[in-house]
Amino acid sequence: MKQASFKRFTIFFDQHLFISITLLSVMGLFFLYSASQGNINVVMKQAIFVGFGIFLMFILSQPDPDIYKILSLVFLVTSLLLVLITILFAKEINGAKRWLDLGIFTLQPSELVKIALPIYLASYLFEKPIPIDIRNTFKSLSIIGICFFLIARQPDLGTSLVVSMAGIYILFFAGLSWKFIGSSVLVFLISLPFLWNNFLQPFQQQRILTSLDPSADPFGSGWNITQSKIAIGSGGISGKGFEAGSQSHLDFLPETETDFIFAVIAEEFGFIGVCILLSVYMFILLRCMYLAFNARDRFCRLTIGGLSLVFASTLFINLAMVTGLIPVVGMPLPFISKGGSSLLSFYIAFGIIISMASHKKLMQR
């Protein structure tokens, strides 16, 4: 936390998060250079996003967090409307309507919901007495449900799950009663077969089954996982070297620039590289925990906790997917995978986190 005082105005800034996120972003550009087989256009485009994102993060950390409390409903409604517009009007790509073409770049509105929903829920719940009563619980769950179904309709199961997790984290931190948690987990487990049959597309079911045994179908849906595991495994301790990954450079690995970029990193930089990368992520997460503990009020606490866990969830879903622990769900590696919307949404999230961490209420004790 730094409040650098100048003559006229104060800059709100957290050098730990700022440096580590910038570091990740720059590393990501290098990884992307290799993953895109030296495609400088891809890297340049990403660099523009990174530059803009860091700038955005800086700008968003300046205003007092209370403004986010006020704007949270507008933010959520706007992003949900965008999702709705996407469903209604967007062009279908690979059987899904997820992207809005804005000319200069294509926006994925569901990425915004990922941020907007926890902020809104935090602003809704921060003054509710604890434990959260049934009425507020159901109100919150309804909002989460609307978000979930809208995004799931695109269809984008991965994002819709992360979005609802984001909402549930806030609810949990705000003091959801254990009784309620226990009984809903029970209901969920019981209705699992029903959900499997009615809410999952056949290709999604196939993905889940494949992740349980990828070798059963090595050239079908298991191909991605198998090739990804080969890429990671063959990296060994020290890796094959920058731009020397045969799995990625000879096209065995799918989606090297986006979802499977971690496999490229693991192949080229080995276990050592993986550990270095993960420690940067760990540092960011632990810093967020520290900031959440020391937040100035409940709204900030809940928001920092929720947003940092959205970040953590995205990260671990991606990692688990790439290493074949869970089905392929299409989740980016934060700050590294190519893709404007998710990248920008995390810069926005961290901009808000830094704002909340660096603005202190003098009255507060």
Add this chain to the structure above:
Amino acid sequence: MIGIEDRFIEKRIFKSRLILIYLFFGILFSAFIYRTYTLQVYSYSSYELASIKNKTRSLLVQPKRGIIYDRNGNILINNVPSHDLIIQPAQIKNISKYLDRLNDIILINKEEREYVLERFENRSIYNRELAVKRGLSDEEIARFEVRSYLFPEAVIDKRYRRESEYPHLFSHVLGFVGGAENENMSDILNKQGKALGETLFTYANGYLIGKTGIENTYDDSLRGVFGEKIFEVDAKGKLLKEIDFIEPKDGIDTFTSLDLDAQKVAFEAMAGRKGAVVVVEIESGAIITYLSSPTFSINQISNGISSANFEKLINDKDKPFFDRVSQGRYSPASTIKPAIGLYGLENKIINWDYTIDDPGFFVLPEDQRIYRGWKKGGHGTINLESALIESSNTFFFSLAYQSEINDLIEHLANFGFGKNICVDCFNPGKGLLPSPQWKMNNLNFGWFKGDSVNLGVGQGYLSATPAQLAFYSAFISNKGSLEKLSLINNNIEKDTLVLPASNITNKDWDRIHKSMIGVIENPKGTAKRLKNLKSYNIAAKSGTVELVSLDSKEDYELVRQDISKRDHGIMIAFAPMPNPKYAISVVIENAESGGSVAGPVAVKVLNSLITE
């Protein structure tokens, strides 16, 4: 609103729940680190292997086949480098236009064009190469190379053709090579401990294997060991660059026992007539000459023959493809007589003083059926020696009539009849040594005394290959024992056939030899016309195979109008006497006489081996 005291509770709850979730993520993190550790460190070697297997494909590199020599070191068949224009059909869309374009630079004639069009589709599917034109001249190469950028799908590359300087001389004994089928290749690769990668086949092209003759029997050693070109490939299997090369091991050069000069003499002497010439070195059983006539060009077959020409060869009525030496079946006719005589001596039915009166025919006591000799009026009073010299049928009819048929058959089997007597001939035939059992099984008839009588003069069911007749000839020359025949002297322990004789003495053998010398030297000998053709003594026995059983010479005059029904001529011989080195058998189909038609061929070949 939330109260002041609740604020502390709220903060505590938040902290404990955040820690709880972080712990949960901590566990996930540890699990993930463990997972990555297992992949990258613990199972590294297996994933590394998988990654290498992913990105590499190996192409087989054919070793040079072993050179085949004759016994004097003359090269019989060799690998001749040839610069071929090779295309990749899979990358060409319109082959007809492509050939037109190529034709502007290198003339592609009609036959070559057809050859390409016939194979284009198949090669394209399996992504194999295809040679458009072989044996390019320096000028053609230069003309193509300066324009090669126009033809990225074509390349001029060195390939080896299997070529013999004497393509017609050794057609059957050396045999020809041809493209390997997939199942051949998988066998070969299994033997050489190579993995059967899909690419080994996909890109497999022009791998040769021996199809017939020595090329086939000794394929394993002639072939050598395949090398491998290892390429890096992308996920689509496209070859990117060569990353490793395992040298092939060339095949082993092979020395045969064949004699180029003697083979040439035999070939010229046969002059394209249907038949066979086989010469055996008596001491070793090595085959010196192996000629089945007529022949065909092995070069043509090995290096791509148009289907029209191939059809012509296959349908030729003289059957040039047929290996008469190993597969032909001919009645030994009168050449069997020395063996029948030896049977008589062994079983003491006759001795050298035993005589009969030959009226020119033999009457079977059972049914008064008449068996005729070749000479009207007969040979008068004859013993074994004169019966062999003059080739009396009556003498041997009578002798066979007195035989115990199973003993006689066993006796003949010792001479190699009805057996494979060659250790490394390609597809050796056994001829047919009939027996009562065989007749019952195959013809559903019992054995008649008349069958035995016919056997006595080598007619009837008995048949032998020219190779067996040569073995038989050498077996007699060597006095009743001989190593099995072979084409390559390669330390394989060879069987030796021995005649188990208790009553036949060395003297008997000498007199058999003497009688056979008389066949040429005696004024009454059936091959007396050969007497002045050589400068040393030859022991011989002629035979004339009747294809149609007739009672009189007049009938034969009618029959011989059809050339294919004329008698076959056979001659077996060995020389120089008294210490024979070489034994020979000559069969000429429809020659009508063993002594005067097959005989001169035998003498010419023996001359080439002995006088020089």
